[in-house]
Amino acid sequence: MKILIKNGRIIDPKNNIDAKQDLYIAAGQIIGIGEAPKGFSANQTIDAAGFIVAPGFVDLCARLREPGDEYKATLESELLAASAGGVTSLSCPPDTDPVLDEPGLVEMLKLRAWRHNLARIYPLGALTQKLEGKALTEMCELTEAGCAGFTQADHPIIDTQVLWRALEYAATFGYTVFLRPEEPFLAKDGVVHDGEVAGRLGLKGIPSAAESLRIAAVLRIAQETKAKIHFCRISTAEGVGLIREAKKNGIAITADVSIHHLHLTEHDIGYFDSNANLKPPLRTLRDKDALCLGVKDGTIDAICSDHAPVDDDAKLLPFAEAEAGATGLELLLPLTLKWSSNHKASLQNAIAKITSEAAAILGINSGNLSVGANADIAIFDPEAAWKVTPTALNSQGKNTPFINMELTGKVIYTLMNGQITYQGKMK
DSSP states (O other), X not given: OEEEEESOEEEEGGGTEEEEOOEEEETTXXXXXXXXXXXXXXXXEEEOXXXXXXXOEEESXXXXXXXXXXXXXXXXXXXXXXXXXXXXXXXXXXOSSSOXXXXXXXXXXXXXXXXXXXXXXXXXXXXXXXXXXXXXXXXXXXXXHTOOEEEOTTOXXXXXXXXXXXXXXXXXXXXXXXXXXXXXXXXXXXXXXXXXXXXXXXXXXXXXXXXXXXXXXXXXXXXXXXXXXXXXXXXXXXXXXXXXXXXXXXXXXXXXXXXXXXXXXXXXXXXXXXXXXXXXXXXXXXXXXXXXXXXXXXXXXXXXXXXXXOOHHHHSSOTTTSOOOBOOGGGHHHHHHHHHHHTTOOHHHHHHTTTHHHHHHHTOSOSOXXXXXXXXXXXXXXXXXXXXXXXXXXXXXXXXTTTTOEEEEEEEEEEETXXXXXXXXXX
């Protein structure tokens, strides 16, 4: 299949391209940009006039809920949501049922995703068996099965000696360890930021120090072990400051932030809106501003959707009992564009946070439009306004604090391996 994408504005941060050019695809790969390759004759032409042609988005955290939690979402529904959101590569945590701590489970998940042919998935393997924080997993075997790195998801390792051994093991083979920094005893039973709103609503809070203390401890161990650390979903100003200083000191770390935390604060909980029950919790305006600046100046390397579909029953419980999480795959693009507009960041810089820079953290050859690369492409209308409603979302999880809000930026086409996997409505 030969496809010509014409008249679009191509933005490819990795190759520093931002220009109106045509793009040529054949046999699932990009074979030319600008000038047509010799003898090229398209079987299909996509007129992208007025649209932006970007690499398919790369999401560093998307829970697909399989295996084990199919009542919340299915692999098919969430990969459809990914395709509708222009996400062609995504990383999923191992906190499934059973936990992704054995090669056979990883291989099965990848095979099932491959059969849907909607997005490439890069599972993160469990750092410890059953995520219990005690015995290490066979990281080499899990890597051979297709894991892109290792994590504890939201299950911290309490024993720092186990964490030390895990980072030593990972450093030996060059594996990246993805950690969401949170001191477990300070965070125990907490559901919101420990501040004004927690006091007003009578909810158990999680102090900012829970994040900064854990970051400091991990940084010290990383210095000793030389492990590659990626901090997931940073939420505090103190955390941003620690990461900024560590990078200046040459420590090999990267970090991401959830798209929700670039737009929302503890005050968006309102009167016990369980859609705003997230991990980590929404923080203060000061924290949000520091996170936004951290993304803009490069302290925070990537933006993720932190996609976590939850069934309605689990969200209809009282706030403190409701399950944390929100859908995000289809909101990653418009909320990234909104951040870019609000903070006067270039569109190229914004797109880099959800393409090439995210791909570099995973160590995958995605998120770019280089000649010879897989034709994983998102074509979107940056001016299209749409309302976030349950019927507008393909994800089985309809829970989001942005429900009924109007956002700008809509994917028109998604291509993976040169095949159109999603086609939305044009103006």
